[in-house]
Amino acid sequence: xxNCKTAVPYRGTPEQEERLRQVIEAxxxxxxxxxxxxxxxxxxFGYLPEEVQIMVAEGLDIPLSEIYGxxxxxxxxSLNPKGKYQISxxxxxxxxxxxxxxxxxxxxxxxxxxxxxxxxxxxxSLDACRCIGACGLAPVMMINDDVYGRLTAAQVGPILxxxxxxx
Amino acid sequence: xxxKMVNLKINDIPVTVPEGTTVLEAARAAGFKIPSLCYLKDxxxxxxxxICVVEVKGARSLMASCVYPVSEGMEVQTNTPKVRHSRQLxxxxxxxxxxxxxxxCARNAHCELRExxxxxxxxAVRYANDLMVPQIEASALHLVRDNSKCILCRRCTAACRKYxxxxxxxxxxRGFMTHIGSAFDRDLAEVDCVSCGQCLVACPTGAxxxxxxxxxxxxxxxxPTKHVVVGPAPSVRVTLGECFDMPIGTNVEGKMxxxxxxxxxxxxxxxxxxxxxxxxxxxxxFLERLQNGGTLPMITSCSPGWIRFCEQHxxxxxxxxxxxxxxxxxxxxxxxxxxxxxxxxxxxxxxxxSIMPCTAKxxxxxxxxxxxxxxxMPVDASLTTRELARMITQAGMMFDHLPDGEFDPMLGISxxxxxxxxxxxxxxxxxxxxxxxxxxxxxxAPLEFHEVRGIKDIKEATYELPxxxxxxxxxxxxANAKIVxxxxxxxxxxxxxxxFMACPGGCVNGGGQPLHASSxxxxxxxxxxxxxxxxxxxxxxxxxxxxESPVVKEVYETYLGEPGGHKAHELLHCTYVPQTRYRT
Numbered sequence: 001x002x003n004c005k006t007a008v009p010y011r012g013t014p015e016q017e018e019r020l021r022q023v024i025e026a027x028x029x030x031x032x033x034x035x036x037x038x039x040x041x042x043x044x045f046g047y048l049p050e051e052v053q054i055m056v057a058e059g060l061d062i063p064l065s066e067i068y069g070x071x072x073x074x075x076x077x078s079l080n081p082k083g084k085y086q087i088s089x090x091x092x093x094x095x096x097x098x099x100x101x102x103x104x105x106x107x108x109x110x111x112x113x114x115x116x117x118x119x120x121x122x123x124x125s126l127d128a129c130r131c132i133g134a135c136g137l138a139p140v141m142m143i144n145d146d147v148y149g150r151l152t153a154a155q156v157g158p159i160l161x162x163x164x165x166x167x
Numbered sequence: 168x169x170x171k172m173v174n175l176k177i178n179d180i181p182v183t184v185p186e187g188t189t190v191l192e193a194a195r196a197a198g199f200k201i202p203s204l205c206y207l208k209d210x211x212x213x214x215x216x217x218i219c220v221v222e223v224k225g226a227r228s229l230m231a232s233c234v235y236p237v238s239e240g241m242e243v244q245t246n247t248p249k250v251r252h253s254r255q256l257x258x259x260x261x262x263x264x265x266x267x268x269x270x271x272c273a274r275n276a277h278c279e280l281r282e283x284x285x286x287x288x289x290x291a292v293r294y295a296n297d298l299m300v301p302q303i304e305a306s307a308l309h310l311v312r313d314n315s316k317c318i319l320c321r322r323c324t325a326a327c328r329k330y331x332x333x334x335x336x337x338x339x340x341r342g343f344m345t346h347i348g349s350a351f352d353r354d355l356a357e358v359d360c361v362s363c364g365q366c367l368v369a370c371p372t373g374a375x376x377x378x379x380x381x382x383x384x385x386x387x388x389x390x391p392t393k394h395v396v397v398g399p400a401p402s403v404r405v406t407l408g409e410c411f412d413m414p415i416g417t418n419v420e421g422k423m424x425x426x427x428x429x430x431x432x433x434x435x436x437x438x439x440x441x442x443x444x445x446x447x448x449x450x451x452x453f454l455e456r457l458q459n460g461g462t463l464p465m466i467t468s469c470s471p472g473w474i475r476f477c478e479q480h481x482x483x484x485x486x487x488x489x490x491x492x493x494x495x496x497x498x499x500x501x502x503x504x505x506x507x508x509x510x511x512x513x514x515x516x517x518x519x520x521s522i523m524p525c526t527a528k529x530x531x532x533x534x535x536x537x538x539x540x541x542x543x544m545p546v547d548a549s550l551t552t553r554e555l556a557r558m559i560t561q562a563g564m565m566f567d568h569l570p571d572g573e574f575d576p577m578l579g580i581s582x583x584x585x586x587x588x589x590x591x592x593x594x595x596x597x598x599x600x601x602x603x604x605x606x607x608x609x610x611x612a613p614l615e616f617h618e619v620r621g622i623k624d625i626k627e628a629t630y631e632l633p634x635x636x637x638x639x640x641x642x643x644x645x646a647n648a649k650i651v652x653x654x655x656x657x658x659x660x661x662x663x664x665x666x667f668m669a670c671p672g673g674c675v676n677g678g679g680q681p682l683h684a685s686s687x688x689x690x691x692x693x694x695x696x697x698x699x700x701x702x703x704x705x706x707x708x709x710x711x712x713x714x715e716s717p718v719v720k721e722v723y724e725t726y727l728g729e730p731g732g733h734k735a736h737e738l739l740h741c742t743y744v745p746q747t748r749y750r751t
Contacts (some may be wrong), residue, residue, distance in 0.1 A: 050351055055748050063334025064749065065324075065358075073341045099397035 007113075007120045008081060010051045016044050020052065024059035033060055034070050038077060046079040080118040083125035083161050087144045089115075092131030099152070100139035104128060106156035107141070123164070175241035190232035190243055191219055199245050200686060202254065204261070204282055204371055205320035208689035210329055211369075216320055217257040218283065220391050221245045226664025229253055255287050263294035265372070266301065266315035272374030273311075279684050280318060302346075306354035308533055309362045309378055309526035309678075314346050317374035322685075323347060325367035330671050332646035333476065335360045347374075359479045359748045361645065363472035363669045364526030364551075364678015366703045371685065377526050381558055387518040387547070388431045394512050398431040398578070399423060399522035401439050402674040403552050405700035406524065409681040410556030411417035411566040418704055426559045428437035428572055434506075436578040441498035442585035442597070444467065446713035447723070448491045448739050449594075450601040451731040452468045453664055457635060462486045464640075464655070467594050469493045471531035472669025474743060476645050481652050482745030487665075490740040492545075494588065494610040495521045495528055496537050498578070500738045505726045506578060514543050521549045524589070524677035527669065531582025536741045551679030577718070583705030584713045590698035591643035592619035592626060595666040598711045599630065599639070614711060620702070622672050622694045625651060627662070631707025633715075639664045643694060644671035662689040675701070 023040040027033035037060065041052050048071050057064040071077045072152060089095075095162040104115070111119050115128040134140045137149025141156075148159060170185035177190075177197040188639065191201050191211075205216035214231030221232045224242035229250065232243075242556045244250065262284065269281055302314040321338065323349060328334040335358045338370045339348045349358045367375040387393045387654065404420040427435045453465050468474055468489045477484055498521060503514040521528065528549040531537070538544055550558070559566055574580070584600050587593035596616045603612035618628035619641045626641045640662045642651050654660035670677045672694030683693065710716055727735045 050749075053350070063328065063332075063337070064350040066328075069337040072339050096469055103708035126734050 007118055008122050010049050012045055012049075012051060017055065019044050020055055021059065024056065026161070028060060034062060034067060038067070038071060042077060047081045049079070049081075078116070080116060080125060081122070083118050083123055085124050085143050087124055087126045088129040088132070089126070090130070090132050090134075090138070090140045090142075091128045092135070092138075094131070094135035095139040098138040102153040103139050103141060103151050103156060106153040107160070110157055110160055124160070173237045173239050173241075175237050175239070175243065177243045178245055184208060184237055186237070187417040188237050189315035190223070190235045190237060190241075192222055192228070193237050193245070194221075194232065194245055195690065196392065199407065201232050201245055202286060203233055203685060204279060204283065204318065205322065206689065207322050207325065207369060207580055207685050211320070211322045211325035213325075215319060216261070216318070218254055220250060220253050220257075222247050222250055229486075233287060245508070251287075255289070255708055258283055258287055259292055259294060259570065261318050262289065262292045263296050264299075265318060266299035266313075267292075267295075272316065272373040273376035273379075274316075274370075274682075277682050277684075278373060281683065297364045304348075304354060305378065305652065306356035306358060307362065307378075307530070308356070309364060309529040310360075310367060311378060312347075312355070313374055313376075314348075316372050317347055318372055319345060319347065320371060321347075322369040322371065323375060326365040330365050330644045330646060331361065331363060331472075331476075332649045333359065333361055333668070336366065352455045353750070359475075361472040361475045361479075361669060362527035362530040362678075363645075365670060367526065367678055368680065368682060372576050375638065377551055377554065377679065378529060379554065380550050381554055381561075384520050384548050384558070386551060390518075391622050392516060393518045394433050394516050395431070395518045395520065396434045396502050396506070397427050397520045398438040398441070398502075399427070399555075400434045400495065400524055401442060401521050401586050401593075401701065402524045402677065402680070402697065403555070405558060405572040405589065405697050405704075406552050406675065406680050408566075409566075409683075410553065413567070415683075415691060415693055416698045416700045419566075420704070422566060422569040423555075423575070424572035424574055426555075426562075426566065429564060429569075430558055430562055432520070434545070434575045434577075435572070436498070436502065436506075437574045437581055438454045438494050438575075439581035439585040439588070440578045440716070441501060441558060441719050442494040442588045443582055443716045443719050444497050444501065444595050444722070444739060445491055445494045445588075445594075446584055446601050447719055447730040448497075448735060449489050450598050450605065450713070452489055452491065453598065453602060454605060455731060457637070457663065464665045465489055466664075467666045468743075469588070469594055470667065470669045470674075470717075471525070471527040471534075472647065473648060473667045475527070475530070475746070476648065478746040479748045480649075480745055483656075484652060485743050485745065488743055490736075490742060492537065492739055492741050493528075493531065494585075495523060495531065495549065496545045496741075497739050499532075499547075500539055501578060501722070503539060503541070503543045503545060504738055505722055508726075509577065514539075514541055516520035517543075518548075519546045521546050522555045523549050524552055524674040524679045525549075525670075526551060526678040528679070530650060540737060552681060553679065556681070580716060580717045581708075581714050583708035583711035585716075586705045586708065589674045589701050590620070591622065591668050591671075591694075592616075592641045592666065592674065593701070594668075595639055595641050596666065597713060598664070601714050603630070603632060604714065605714055609712070609715075619666075620698075622692075622698070624671075637663045639666075643668040643673050644677045645669055647671075672698070704745075 057067045118125040180197045180199040203219040214234035219232045220229035222244040408417040408419040462742040466487045499519045507514040532546040584597035624647045675697035
């Protein structure tokens with residue numbers, strides 16, 4: 001699994017960790033505590049790195065494999081932080097039939113990450129998303145709030161180079 | 168209170184069962200075996216594989232009988248065209264995502280999936296996936312996982328969580344990507360797996376198998392420079408026969424000895440003999456702690472799965488652990504010291520093989536703190552009961568035709584106390600026999616301690632010994648050990664002496680023992696049947712206390728000196744250190 005371990009180092013602050021401890025304390029011993037605690041953890045840290053999942057596992061006395069199983073099951077949970085530039089490639093039906101898979105492949109190849117992943121420098125994160133309502137422009141990719149439509153795989157490289165230049 | 172009884176009909180046959188019984192169990196009472204895959208009684212009851220579906224009159228759809236409780240007046244059909252078609256389709260879909268290399272699979276003829284495919288006469292898999300490639304994870308010393316054979320039944324993860332409370336494996340990701348693995352898909356060697364092998368014996372297919380140590384043992388047997396010595400653990404003699412279709416609980420000690428000799432081992436000794444030394448050392452250590460204010464409770468250290476659990480999950484209890492090596496390691500240490508010097512063989516030329524009910528023993532033999540002062544590791548290779556059975560089969564031996572053989576006496580005579588090591592409570596009883604005799608004299612001391620026998624999760628007993636009341640506890644399965652340890656930590660529980668075994672029921676139910684399908688495991692009390700065979704052997708032994716063993720007397724007199732003395736300590740004891748649980 002390419003996305004199981006994040007490529008960027010953990011940067012949680014003592015304040016964030018203290019907030020998580022309070023959440024864990026409030027839910028400890030209750031049945032079904034995993035989901036609300038993981039949701040709160042993602043709110044606090046923005047994602048669920050291994051360090052945070054271990055804190056949850058230890059705090060709730062639940063095996064880490066169970067925490068990870070839940071975190072990797074729900075698409076709402078992210079194992080990676082978001083990059084400075086968040087790329088979303090639409091894999092909705094219209095985009096898909098217009099060649100979105102090729103676009104996604106081009107991004108993966110260019111940045112050497114898979115959907116759900118982040119580049120080691122933290123600049124780009126990549127997600128495959130469902131319909132963003134711009135089917136007329138299919139296939140569509142978003143980078144933060146910028147929308148790129150009627151894309152071909154060949155256009156991906158130059159577009160990303162612009163962001164790399166900006167840094 | 169008597170449970171309320173429920174009347175129902177299975178395939179028109181009336182049957183009366185207690186309330187709360189599942190349809191699958193009720194069907195057995197009526198004489199019908201409903202096929203299943205994910206079901207393992209009391210461990211994995213999730214109704215997910217849909218193989219056990221039945222028609223229930225009035226119900227809208229087919230019901231998973233393994234989780235469907237009986238009710239008054241219920242009418243169930245287990246063998247209608249609709250049921251058969253559904254089961255067959257489920258099976259075909261499972262097979263579509265299963266790498267079918269049955270001929271070369273480690274599980275081969277013992278695969279529950281393969282048995283079902285035969286039962287349902289699946290002669291062609293309509294959705295066969297020929298692109299499956301092996302997904303082998305073999306980082307751990309004891310286990311190989313190949314997820315291309317995994318059917319996601321969750322029996323392994325349930326065993327890891329419910330029996331052991333360890334939970335190092337679980338379903339990761341979702342949908343078609345779902346697979347069983349550790350958190351963050353780390354290798355098993357990198358996580359806090361205790362190597363108990365309960366996942367393996369729970370697995371219905373070839374997705375889990377032991378690391379095969381047969382090639383290295385065969386190589387040693389054919390190496391003319393090696394003097395190859397073997398010793399089987401107490402419980403192996405009451406389980407090995409199952410691999411040759413003998414009833415569960417058959418004692419095959421004599422045939423096993425003959426088989427080992429015919430395989431070409433130079434000496435066939437007995438790990439039982441070493442277990443007597445464990446009692447001598449552990450008993451001495453306990454008395455010493457009791458009388459001189461040492462750390463109590465003292466906790467046994469025979470089970471490497473428990474040791475690893477303690478080091479990783481409860482390091483604060485390491486001072487409580489007995490410093491004794493396990494019988495396997497004492498066996499190797501005695502062979503490579505006492506036997507080597509008596510027989511005039513360089514210990515470096517001796518290759519020691521143990522036959523164990525256990526997969527964790529494969530890990531224990533590689534633990535560095537076990538290394539002897541002469542540089543040798545006590546044991547060179549550890550085989551499971553199953554591996555020994557395979558070696559016997561490969562050698563073309565007709566097991567049931569073998570004559571009864573006898574162990575080589577130098578390290579092959581043992582006592583009833585050591586035989587019962589194989590069952591939960593056995594180490595405690597063996598220790599109590601010797602401790603009580605030391606304090607009260609052989610004639611006055613009790614011989615049997617029935618309070619610590621049996622498969623109850625947690626057993627406790629109080630014994631009045633001269634000058635001191637001793638409170639003992641026996642628990643098997645690490646989930647039960649956890650309950651006891653948490654009780655000790657909170658101050659609710661107080662004991663002087665505790666026996667923990669990683670596997671539920673002790674070694675007779677170890678991860679290296681013969682495999683049985685869920686249909687057998689769920690409805691046979693294997694632990695009790697196997698343990699009974701051990702207690703029966705104990706009853707018939709000429710010596711039933713470890714200190715009465717002629718070998719024990721001889722070795723201490725001529726070689727080791729006093730139990731707990733300097734030389735005994737150097738050879739038979741070790742120290743344990745905390746281990747990290749997570750690696751980030």
